[in-house]
Amino acid sequence: MTEAYVDSVALNAAAIKNGRDLVKKNSFPKLCRSEDETIIFGECKGSGKEPYRCSVDFVKPDSPVFRCSCPSRQFPCKHILGLMYAYVLGKEFQVDAIPQDIADKREKAEKREEKKKEAAATGEETAVKRKPNKSALAKKRAAQLEGIGLLEKLIYQIVQNGLAGLDAKTAKMMEDQAKQLGNYYIPGVQAAFRELLFILRTSEDRERVYTEAMDRLTVLQSLIKKSRDYLTERQQNPELPPDTESGLEERLGHAWQLAELREHGLARQQAEMAQLTFRSYTDEARGEYVDEGFWMELQSGDIFAVRSYRPFRAAKHLKEEDSFFSVVASKELLVYPGDLNPRARWEDMTVRDMKPEDYGTIRSHARRSYVEAVKTVKNQLKNPLSDKHPVMLLHYAKLGRIGEDYVLEDEQGKRIVLGDIPALGKPSTQLLPLLKHGDTRDQAMLVMFEHEFAEGRLLAQPLALVTSSEIVRFIY
Structure with a gap:
């Protein structure tokens, strides 16, 4: 157990602070651990007369059990977090016998595990998977196709009127109709349309807005066509396996079990x-x-x-x-x-x-050939429905500047331009001059790509530097 682990199980930053504060205030009059260190338990001062009894049971290391007698809805609560912080921060835990109520719960859990193993050995246990209701599924697909048809009409209306013709009244009507798409079980498609409306509402740099809007319209048109073809095919043949090669199912609202x-x-x-x-x-x-x-x-x-x-x-x-x-x-x-x-x-x-x-x-997994790396990225960007901001770890022989641009150079002398991309919304290239001299050669850098329409070039924003001894993060 480490501080990073305790941070990871906390619900939010406030819970982390509250848990740590309990340790600072010495709110644990009793801190105990089992002899084999599979469980820590203790008592924490609360608002009432009786202290809260909390424990963390690591009898199954990859699936710890948290328990606390407090009424908090937050889980794990601040008392459990405080107990774990006390342990990782080196507070003294006395060796004590496991409380009887926890020992009883452990025994019941062990019996359940034994029954599962017996069932698996005899072949009685089967994978838990919800069986779809075929009738309900057919109605859902019909509704999805109807929603796709509505979206097509909305897109046609925008194109017919022209991007510049989208006034405040029309935009408000479109926003209302975008909400209606939520009734057709196509949340990803609905979100894609709302993204277009958000872009068109932006007042700054209209030329850039129109360029982005045209790209979004292309995505939506492709999404309409592929979704309709896919849903029609699944409707005609319900036994067809789902698409596991792309994210289309998820865009259409499928929650993968x-x-x-x-x-x-x-x-x-x-x-x-x-x-x-x-x-x-x-x-x-x-x-x-x-x-x-x-x-x-x-x-x-x-x-x-x-x-x-x-x-x-x-x-x-x-x-x-x-x-x-x-x-x-x-x-x-x-x-x-x-x-x-x-x-x-x-x-x-x-x-x-x-x-x-x-x-x-x-570092050994970093891509060393920029020709191959760029080819992989471009192949993904060609697909209208693919992720337009792929992330890749690149090895570089040199990091330097050419004119105003920072560039990475591979061992064959091929270069990739670095810059801040709008998709991230957080600049990072201004941090590059702060790197140590040794970090400008023979290192690995994690980058996010974007196709820059205005310049017609591929841009990569640095996310992290990986050296032989550390990972330096540029955003967090």
Whole structure:
């Protein structure tokens, strides 16, 4: 258990502060651990006469059990967090017998596990997967097709009137109709249309707005065509397997079950991941806060996006993610259909500190040929429905300036221009002059690409520098 791990299980920054404050105020008159250190438990002063009894049970290291007698809805509560912070910060924990109530709960859990193992051995246990209601599914697809038809009419109306003809009254009407798309089970399609409306409402630099709007219209037109073809085909043949090569299913509102991902071979076993960069941003079109980290699987070198979505209305009740500086080990890594950086998740995990060899492993996966790297990026950008901002780790022989631009140069002398891209909304290139002299040669840099329409060139914004001893993050 490390400080980074305790931070990771906290609901938000306020919970972290409250947990740490309990330790600073010496609010734990009793701190205990079992002899084998599989459980820590103690008492924390509360507002009443009786202290709160809290514990953290690591009998299953990758799936700890948190318990507290307080009435807080936040979980883990500040008392549990405080107990863990006290442990990792070196407070003295006396060895004591495991409380009887926890020992009883452990015994019941062990019996449940034994029954599961027996069921699995006899073949009685089957994968838990919800069976779809065929009639309801057919109605849903019919509604989705109707929603796609409505979107097509809205797009046709915008094109017919011209982008400059979208006045305030028309924009308000379009916004109301965009809300109606929420009734047709196509949340991703609805969000894509709302993104277009947000762009058209922007008053600054109209030429740039029109260029972006045309790109969005191209995406929407392709989304309409592919969605209609796909839904029609699934409607005619309900037994067809879902599309696992792209994110189309998710755009159409399909929530992938873990059992489905396993069934379609999208689960990886015994994976270790390291986070290379992290950011939080607001997605107005979806009405959500998004916490996004890019992680590398150490074995394969694949870079995944791990995202947590917090709807505006429920944000205060949902866990807020943060930067993570340790290595995560999970028995199973589940990968969603996608492009170069598909979304991934895991259920259980253990953590360990980064080792010197981990940095070497990460660097060994960096792409050394810019010709091949650019070709891969361009192939993705050609697909209208693909992620327009792929992330890649690049090895560079030199980092320097040509005129006003910073550039990375590979061992063959090929170059990639660095710059700040609008999609991130956070500049980072101004930090490059602060790098140490040794960091300008033979290092690896994580970048996010974007096609710059005005200049007609591919631009890459630096996200993190990976040396042989550290990861230097440019955004957080």
